[in-house]
Amino acid sequence: MSNLTRRDVLKGAGALLAGSTLPLSMVEMAFADKSKNFTFAYISDSHIQHIKSSQFVRNWDRGLIRAVAETNLMDPKPDFVFYGGDIAQLGKKSEIDHGLEILSGLRNKVHYVMGEHDYYLDLGEHWKKRLGPDYYSFDHKGVHFVVLNSIMTDHDWTHNTWSSGEERMNVMAGLDDPRGSAFMVGDKQRAWLKADLAKVDKNTPLVVFSHSPLQKLFKNWNFWTDDAEQIQALLKPFKKVNVFYGHVHQIQYNQIGNISFHSAMATAWPWPYPKSYSKATNYMPKLTVPINRADPFFERDATGWQYIDINSGNATMTFSLTDNKTRVVAFNPKTKQPEDTKYQGNTIPPQEHY
Numbered sequence: 001m002s003n004l005t006r007r008d009v010l011k012g013a014g015a016l017l018a019g020s021t022l023p024l025s026m027v028e029m030a031f032a033d034k035s036k037n038f039t040f041a042y043i044s045d046s047h048i049q050h051i052k053s054s055q056f057v058r059n060w061d062r063g064l065i066r067a068v069a070e071t072n073l074m075d076p077k078p079d080f081v082f083y084g085g086d087i088a089q090l091g092k093k094s095e096i097d098h099g100l101e102i103l104s105g106l107r108n109k110v111h112y113v114m115g116e117h118d119y120y121l122d123l124g125e126h127w128k129k130r131l132g133p134d135y136y137s138f139d140h141k142g143v144h145f146v147v148l149n150s151i152m153t154d155h156d157w158t159h160n161t162w163s164s165g166e167e168r169m170n171v172m173a174g175l176d177d178p179r180g181s182a183f184m185v186g187d188k189q190r191a192w193l194k195a196d197l198a199k200v201d202k203n204t205p206l207v208v209f210s211h212s213p214l215q216k217l218f219k220n221w222n223f224w225t226d227d228a229e230q231i232q233a234l235l236k237p238f239k240k241v242n243v244f245y246g247h248v249h250q251i252q253y254n255q256i257g258n259i260s261f262h263s264a265m266a267t268a269w270p271w272p273y274p275k276s277y278s279k280a281t282n283y284m285p286k287l288t289v290p291i292n293r294a295d296p297f298f299e300r301d302a303t304g305w306q307y308i309d310i311n312s313g314n315a316t317m318t319f320s321l322t323d324n325k326t327r328v329v330a331f332n333p334k335t336k337q338p339e340d341t342k343y344q345g346n347t348i349p350p351q352e353h354y
């Protein structure tokens with residue numbers, strides 16, 4: 001990507017979001033032939049929460065309303081918007097409908113992935129009725145995009161453990177509820193993925209969207225997908241893969257072989273990093289330099305743009321963090337991994353609470 005292109009994107013998105021407190025991502029897909037470049041926006045984890053009658057938790061509404069407004073003002077205009085899951089807090093029809101009503105203000109085509117908060121009340125029935133299949137693929141300007149539902153779990157846990165959908169949803173909605181169950185993509189979707197990818201040339205840039213990370217970071221909070229290795233094996237033959245996920249409500253980045261992993265921020269609230277709050281073993285990517293969070297419950301502490309150079313197969317992400325310093329995560333060809341250009345080796349660790 002030329003400096004001019006990058007400056008132009010920054011000029012548009014930066015002018016719009018300067019001083020903004022909203023987590024919103026602009027992703028540029030860059031090619032050697034610049035006429036092929038395009039952008040898409042990423043919004044995630046709104047957790048719309050119904051109180052009663054026409055009342056919803058105002059703060060979560062405001063986060064999503066603002067994301068929609070700012071996306072509509074982006075320059076250059078994104079080709080489409082990707083929504084990273086958890087529209088609803090407790091999977092209610094009213095929450096999904098209210099969230100989709102707000103999202104209907106977008107002037108773009110929106111692609112959706114399902115989050116666990118959208119699923120575990122009615123096992124995705126209402127979400128699918130409104131939005132269609134929960135796993136699918138599409139092609140856009142030479143890039144193959146795959147969407148996976150990564151928040152499935154054990155059959156018995158889902159169908160034979162709980163007295164009601166509400167009980168099941170409440171257990172899965174708790175970040176650290178020990179009665180929860182590990183997420184997975186599952187056999188059926190992996191078979192579909194294998195067949196879908198068989199039709200794609202291995203030099204085609206591949207982008208995969210999921211809700212949970214397609215890697216194993218911290219099981220207690222389901223920053224985890226149980227069959228991650230099997231999915232990574234299916235992605236391995238491709239020259240370069242970028243995986244985007246929501247769910248973690250924080251910035252993470254990682255590189256496993258040919259796969260670059262990028263998380264999206266939430267419009268609702270940030271989660272602390274696991275090591276700040278739990279003594280349990282976690283595998284947070286060593287590459288990730290955590291955002292400094294003096295107060296992990298400050299709701300609006302990050303907003304970011306990400307630039308992806310698919311031509312070289314590597315990602316450069318520019319994060320503009322409200323109440324923090326802007327940072328750039330760029331691929332270092334010497335070390336062959338993404339690095340936080342300013343903060344790697346000079347980290348400001350999150351505070352520890354035990």
Ligand SMILES: [Fe+2]
Binds near residue numbers: 045085266
């Ligand atoms: Fe979430």
Ligand SMILES: [Fe+2]
Binds near residue numbers: 116117211246247248
């Ligand atoms: Fe989630």
